[in-house]
Amino acid sequence: MQFRDLKRQYEALKPSIDSALLDTAASSAFIMGQPVKKLEAMLAEYVGVKHCITCANGTDALTLALKVWGIKEGDAVFVPDFTFFATAEVVSFEGATPVFVDVDAATFNMDAFSLENAIQKVLEAGNLTPKAIIPVDLFGMPANYLAIRKVADRYGLWVLEDGAQGFGGRMQGRLACGLGDISTTSFFPAKPLGCYGDGGAVFTNNDEWAALADSYRVHGKGAFKYDNVRIGMNSRLDTIQAAVLLPKFEAFKRYELDQVNWAAVNYSTRLKDIVITPQVPQGFYSSWAQYTILVPKGVSRTDLQAALKAQDIPSMVYYPKPMHLQTAYSQLLSDALPCPVTEMLSERVLSLPMHPYITIEEIERVCNAIRTFVNV
Numbered sequence: 001m002q003f004r005d006l007k008r009q010y011e012a013l014k015p016s017i018d019s020a021l022l023d024t025a026a027s028s029a030f031i032m033g034q035p036v037k038k039l040e041a042m043l044a045e046y047v048g049v050k051h052c053i054t055c056a057n058g059t060d061a062l063t064l065a066l067k068v069w070g071i072k073e074g075d076a077v078f079v080p081d082f083t084f085f086a087t088a089e090v091v092s093f094e095g096a097t098p099v100f101v102d103v104d105a106a107t108f109n110m111d112a113f114s115l116e117n118a119i120q121k122v123l124e125a126g127n128l129t130p131k132a133i134i135p136v137d138l139f140g141m142p143a144n145y146l147a148i149r150k151v152a153d154r155y156g157l158w159v160l161e162d163g164a165q166g167f168g169g170r171m172q173g174r175l176a177c178g179l180g181d182i183s184t185t186s187f188f189p190a191k192p193l194g195c196y197g198d199g200g201a202v203f204t205n206n207d208e209w210a211a212l213a214d215s216y217r218v219h220g221k222g223a224f225k226y227d228n229v230r231i232g233m234n235s236r237l238d239t240i241q242a243a244v245l246l247p248k249f250e251a252f253k254r255y256e257l258d259q260v261n262w263a264a265v266n267y268s269t270r271l272k273d274i275v276i277t278p279q280v281p282q283g284f285y286s287s288w289a290q291y292t293i294l295v296p297k298g299v300s301r302t303d304l305q306a307a308l309k310a311q312d313i314p315s316m317v318y319y320p321k322p323m324h325l326q327t328a329y330s331q332l333l334s335d336a337l338p339c340p341v342t343e344m345l346s347e348r349v350l351s352l353p354m355h356p357y358i359t360i361e362e363i364e365r366v367c368n369a370i371r372t373f374v375n376v
């Protein structure tokens with residue numbers, strides 16, 4: 001069994017993906033070709049924002065946003081303690097300081113109370129200037145932007161939505177990647193909408209920020225590529241990746257999102273009495289980048305993973321280490337606030353095979369294996 005079966009997806013979409021690849025080769029417009037512009041227009045329309053600026057990967061998308069806002073040394077940026085490393089890494093890369101915020105035990109997403117505590121602590125300490133918040137739409141579900149926005153407004157902070165895993169999710173009828181002042185996503189192959197290599201995008205309604213992001217992604221270009229008005233990056237989405245994304249985006253909208261939600265319901269009805277199944281609060285909709293359970297107290301996650309593996313069932317631990325315990329951040333935070341929820345989650349989460357092409361037989365096989373192991 002595959003954890004995320006990209007081969008099955010390719011087989012389903014083969015004619016359109018093959019022609020996208022061959023057409024790009026024939027056009028030889030490998031950089032900034034027509035499919036890039038087309039994809040940007042389609043993604044912006046879908047998300048419901050004015051501008052989509054594609055780039056080389058989801059990490060660069062976050063970096064582009066921080067550059068647009070001029071985030072620099074001495075600035076504090078609030079990120080969840082429970083996330084992929086890139087969310088914090090980009091902050092440090094700009095010379096600013098990530099401040100880790102605990103998450104909500106039910107949704108795994110940034111907790112607004114912990115956020116406000118962290119902001120107050122930074123203000124009291126007085127050595128950093130709070131500038132921005134980066135909520136993450138973890139495992140496909142948008143963070144609680146209603147609660148986070150209230151805190152952001154109270155302290156005059158920007159909200160940067162890290163929607164790397166969130167594309168396709170919704171909150172109160174609004175699409176993920178349209179919930180921040182700037183939002184970003186990733187097209188890494190295993191993300192909800194993935195390409196055939198690395199890719200990413202920045203979304204915003206702000207004309208000035210969109211123009212800046214477009215400049216930063218091409219060496220700080222001014223009126224044209226060889227007029228360089230600021231220090232930028234080389235971070236464009238390859239034409240071939242945009243060409244592959246076009247038919248994949250159609251399938252994503254037409255049935256893949258429905259399919260992962262169907263799979264999640266089927267997992268949860270079979271597992272809800274055995275383990276802690278993932279919660280989707282009222283008004284929220286997930287694109288299920290991961291289906292992540294909590295292993296019950298007293299059950300060994302390592303042994304469960306081994307038992308699954310013995311039956312050819314892959315599983316993953318996202319994430320085994322809180323940000324504040326990462327070696328790269330060991331120097332950073334002697335006076336940080338504790339993040340007990342993240343510490344608990346990092347010991348008990350387990351992600352199961354999940355993708356739009358999983359079958360009911362596969363779901364049942366995974367659930368039966370878990371049931372047998374947990375022995376309920």
Ligand SMILES: *Cc1c(COP(=O)(O)O)cnc(C)c1O
Pocket residue numbers: 057058059060083084086087136162164165186187188198199200
């Ligand atoms: C994958 C991911 C990123 C980085 O995306 P890349 O395209 O791999 O650079 C950033 N944040 C989160 C939460 C992610 O899951």
